[in-house]
Amino acid sequence: MRKSSLLLSFALAATGAMAQSKKTTPVTPAADTAKKSAPAAPAKSSIKDKVKSSRKVDGLFTLYQDTVTGSLQMYVRKDQLGKDFIYQSFSMGGPTSLFLHQNMIRATFLFKVQKSYDRLEFLQQNTNFYYDKNNAVSKSANVDVSDAVMFADKFSAEDSLGYLVSVDGLLIGDKLDPVKPVFPPTIPPGAIFNLGMFNASKSKYGLVRSFPNNTDVIVELAYDNPMPLNGGGKDITDARYVRVKMQHSFLEVPENDFRARRDDPRVGYFGAEVDDLTSISPTPYKDFISRWNLVKKDPSAAISEPVEPIVWWIENTTPVELRETIKEAGEKWNEAFEKAGFKNAVVMKIMPDNADWDPADIRYNVIRWVSSANPPYGAIGPSFFNPRNGQILGADITVEWKSGAGTPNFDELFNGGLTGAVTTMPWENIEAAMKPGATYNMFGKKHMASCNLANELATQFQSGVSALEVLDNNGDGNSKETIKEMHKQFLYYLILHEMGHTLGLNHNMKASQMLTPAQVNDKALTAKIGLQGSVMDYPSINVSRDRSKQGDYYTTKAGPYDLWAIEYGYTPFTAAEEEAGLRKILARSTDPQLTFGNDADDMRSPGGGIDPRVMINDMSSDMVTYAEERFKLVNTMVPKMKARFARPDASYAELRGRYLMLQSQRMQMANSVSRYIGGVYVDRSYPGQNATVKPFTPVSADYQKKAMALLTKYIWAPNAFETDTQLFPYLQMQRRGFNFFGSTEDYKPQNIAVTVQMSPLAQILHPITLSRINNSGLYGNTYSVADVMSDLVKGIFNEDLKTNVNLYRQNLQTEFVRGLAMIANAPMGYDNASKAAAVSTLKKVRASLTTAVSTNEQSRAHRTNLNFLIDKALAVK
Numbered sequence: 060m061r062k063s064s065l066l067l068s069f070a071l072a073a074t075g076a077m078a079q080s081k082k083t084t085p086v087t088p089a090a091d092t093a094k095k096s097a098p099a100a101p102a103k104s105s106i107k108d109k110v111k112s113s114r115k116v117d118g119l120f121t122l123y124q125d126t127v128t129g130s131l132q133m134y135v136r137k138d139q140l141g142k143d144f145i146y147q148s149f150s151m152g153g154p155t156s157l158f159l160h161q162n163m164i165r166a167t168f169l170f171k172v173q174k175s176y177d178r179l180e181f182l183q184q185n186t187n188f189y190y191d192k193n194n195a196v197s198k199s200a201n202v203d204v205s206d207a208v209m210f211a212d213k214f215s216a217e218d219s220l221g222y223l224v225s226v227d228g229l230l231i232g233d234k235l236d237p238v239k240p241v242f243p244p245t246i247p248p249g250a251i252f253n254l255g256m257f258n259a260s261k262s263k264y265g266l267v268r269s270f271p272n273n274t275d276v277i278v279e280l281a282y283d284n285p286m287p288l289n290g291g292g293k294d295i296t297d298a299r300y301v302r303v304k305m306q307h308s309f310l311e312v313p314e315n316d317f318r319a320r321r322d323d324p325r326v327g328y329f330g331a332e333v334d335d336l337t338s339i340s341p342t343p344y345k346d347f348i349s350r351w352n353l354v355k356k357d358p359s360a361a362i363s364e365p366v367e368p369i370v371w372w373i374e375n376t377t378p379v380e381l382r383e384t385i386k387e388a389g390e391k392w393n394e395a396f397e398k399a400g401f402k403n404a405v406v407m408k409i410m411p412d413n414a415d416w417d418p419a420d421i422r423y424n425v426i427r428w429v430s431s432a433n434p435p436y437g438a439i440g441p442s443f444f445n446p447r448n449g450q451i452l453g454a455d456i457t458v459e460w461k462s463g464a465g466t467p468n469f470d471e472l473f474n475g476g477l478t479g480a481v482t483t484m485p486w487e488n489i490e491a492a493m494k495p496g497a498t499y500n501m502f503g504k505k506h507m508a509s510c511n512l513a514n515e516l517a518t519q520f521q522s523g524v525s526a527l528e529v530l531d532n533n534g535d536g537n538s539k540e541t542i543k544e545m546h547k548q549f550l551y552y553l554i555l556h557e558m559g560h561t562l563g564l565n566h567n568m569k570a571s572q573m574l575t576p577a578q579v580n581d582k583a584l585t586a587k588i589g590l591q592g593s594v595m596d597y598p599s600i601n602v603s604r605d606r607s608k609q610g611d612y613y614t615t616k617a618g619p620y621d622l623w624a625i626e627y628g629y630t631p632f633t634a635a636e637e638e639a640g641l642r643k644i645l646a647r648s649t650d651p652q653l654t655f656g657n658d659a660d661d662m663r664s665p666g667g668g669i670d671p672r673v674m675i676n677d678m679s680s681d682m683v684t685y686a687e688e689r690f691k692l693v694n695t696m697v698p699k700m701k702a703r704f705a706r707p708d709a710s711y712a713e714l715r716g717r718y719l720m721l722q723s724q725r726m727q728m729a730n731s732v733s734r735y736i737g738g739v740y741v742d743r744s745y746p747g748q749n750a751t752v753k754p755f756t757p758v759s760a761d762y763q764k765k766a767m768a769l770l771t772k773y774i775w776a777p778n779a780f781e782t783d784t785q786l787f788p789y790l791q792m793q794r795r796g797f798n799f800f801g802s803t804e805d806y807k808p809q810n811i812a813v814t815v816q817m818s819p820l821a822q823i824l825h826p827i828t829l830s831r832i833n834n835s836g837l838y839g840n841t842y843s844v845a846d847v848m849s850d851l852v853k854g855i856f857n858e859d860l861k862t863n864v865n866l867y868r869q870n871l872q873t874e875f876v877r878g879l880a881m882i883a884n885a886p887m888g889y890d891n892a893s894k895a896a897a898v899s900t901l902k903k904v905r906a907s908l909t910t911a912v913s914t915n916e917q918s919r920a921h922r923t924n925l926n927f928l929i930d931k932a933l934a935v936k
């Protein structure tokens with residue numbers, strides 16, 4: 060939250076300066092006007108006059124839209140002056156690279172409207188600080204913190220109840236939520252898509268709606284960039300003219316006795332960070348979580364229905380055949396609420412086709428289905444909350460239709476390579492590598508609320524479909540039933556996960572660690588506690604190679620962590636009992652089933668995170684064993700792919716897409732396993748919990764070596780992709796128009812293979828990983844950088860040292876040597892011990908090459924090149 064307001068204040072400062080320099084018609088201060096025009100003040104026209112050509116939109120704020128010009132005027136009632144309101148913005152369509160696509164939740168803040176002489180001012184309030192009223196210092200509260208005046212204008216008319224003010228200047232433009240990001244000067248021009256200059260004359264209003272508790276105005280903001288240096292993605296029609304669709308929502312702050320509940324590092328809720336400026340504690344935080352206002356009908360009952368349940372409407376855009384499954388899935392959250400003392404806390408309803416209400420009305424929480432041309436996500440569950448205390452006021456879930464469909468778009472799934480592929484090795488751009496997720500961070504923490512689960516889940520699901528079609532289908536179509544069951548579980552999971560977000564929960568990427576590889580297929584166990592600790596993870600699909608031992612594909616119930624988290628967030632307490640009650644719940648955090656780690660800790664990008672268990676697309680507490688099974692599954696499937704997916708009356712496009720998905724499975728497994736090398740387990744329990752574990756425990760050397768051995772065998776070995784060879788001549792895309800123009804259509808096995816091979820190396824040889832291996836050597840890690848390098852050399856060079864080197868291994872060996880050369884000569888980022896290990900490793904490789912045996916010319920050329928690269932690297936040194 061704080062980051063986003065910083066961004067906002069930057070932009071406000073900029074627009075403020077511009078407004079001043081542009082001031083051609085000076086706005087006379089009110090006092091002056093009064094002096095000059097006092098004798099003959101022209102009677103202000105009446106509100107009736109001012110709105111006579113306008114359409115009235117009645118609601119929280121009443122709006123009048125001119126039917127000729129489209130201009131908007133707002134009627135602010137006198138009793139609304141000085142009152143807190145919530146502002147919430149959503150992007151409704153725009154460049155995905157700038158996080159401006161549909162239903163992305165953006166700014167949330169409190170604002171108020173104030174009258175100053177003949178003008179109305181719209182002020183944004185700062186809710187980042189807390190002052191204890193009992194501390195005298197609180198009298199000087201917010202001395203350095205001023206409210207930001209976003210907009211001020213003369214009201215055009217007044218009556219006994221309120222004022223009429225034109226709000227075009229407030230709504231059309233950057234005043235409320237600057238959509239145009241402010242890039243740090245270190246980002247080179249053209250590196251990121253840029254919107255250009257705002258063009259007011261091409262901007263306009265979309266839907267304008269007002270309801271009793273909220274007023275929503277959709278605007279289309281136009282940006283012109285005459286000379287774009289970056290053409291943007293597929294979704295950009297013309298980089299010179301871009302339109303961003305935004306929704307401004309104004310919400311009423313409910314008046315009730317809702318009390319904020321404090322945040323805690325051991326459990327994962329969205330919320331807000333607040334600094335207590337009257338506290339001398341080393342952690343002066345008053346952070347609170349976001350949650351719904353659930354109150355027991357019968358406060359004395361252990362379990363009671365809530366006064367107002369959380370009601371979800373399955374919108375009538377939802378495919379009819381999915382509605383029952385979604386209803387069932389949503390109702391599964393009730394099990395978790397029972398732990399917090401509530402019965403029927405979540406109520407799922409189906410919106411009738413003839414409903415007379417609008418899903419945009421905040422009083423209705425809706426799950427809607429859309430189908431967009433270029434979906435950036437598959438489902439998203441934003442919710443809006445009161446910035447003062449975290450009360451969730453409403454939420455909607457948007458599901459991309461394709462994520463639930465059985466017709467995947469392979470081009471989209473593999474556009475630009477494999478999911479999770481690393482395009483630049485860390486040693487090629489160390490500065491960028493040292494800031495993992497730099498682009499992500501630049502847009503502020505608010506995008507932590509974004510969820511691309513369905514994208515990941517869809518690839519996993521389709522890999523599962525391939526597996527069932529290959530392994531279960533004996534020609535009589537008997538895989539159909541199992542695929543149907545798998546799809547149902549997929550939907551269940553998607554809905555449980557997205558609803559979890561709307562209940563306030565953030566991701567728990569550690570949750571898929573709950574069970575051992577043997578337990579994950581134990582249906583009796585998973586029926587009781589689920590497959591994972593939480594539905595808030597991005598798991599690998601749990602498909603078993605041994606079809607007689609298939610368990611659940613996805614977890615279909617809230618897990619032990621979810622139950623515990625809801626208990627923490629929603630158990631009602633009196634103010635006096637709350638802290639003790641929360642502590643009692645939190646004391647259980649050491650239970651392995653309740654383990655937690657969110658996106659900020661996860662290791663999906665090389666160099667990010669430190670605990671290998673906090674990872675996406677993984678499963679079980681022993682990833683080396685689980686991944687080996689998955690590699691074997693892929694290798695079993697590959698030879699059977701053509702018989703199943705080269706369909707008589709279709710092109711080879713499906714075969715190609717499904718094969719690539721298997722490569723992606725290999726890569727995800729390799730990535731997950733690579734995180735254990737140099738990994739450090741994190742534990743956030745407090746000393747008083749009698750935890751036997753330390754906050755930081757390096758992964759055992761034994762397990763790190765096992766991970767290395769697995770990568771060597773299934774990713775780096777000369778025969779790792781041997782079984783795939785038979786498919787290469789068939790991996791043809793479907794010609795469509797001129798889609799091969801500017802490229803060639805042949806399948807290029809070495810390109811995909813090198814991506815898979817290098818992906819784990821991007822993690823292991825990352826400056827942050829190598830430095831951590833050295834650092835953790837000082838507190839328990841016994842697998843040193845020199846050991847890691849030595850095992851890499853063995854895995855990458857030994858097996859074919861006495862024979863010829865195939866193309867896969869030539870690429871791997873060359874890229875490895877190039878990487879070491881860059882590390883040895885890196886001007887920054889790599890620590891001394893890592894650079895020393897790189898130099899020593901290059902020398903060892905050169906020495907071993909003198910014993911190599913090549914019988915073909917290509918292998919001789921390859922080894923000559925390796926010697927050349929090593930000599931050059933060491934000469935520079």
Ligand SMILES: [Zn+2]
Nearest residue numbers: 510511512566
């Ligand atoms: Zn999510």
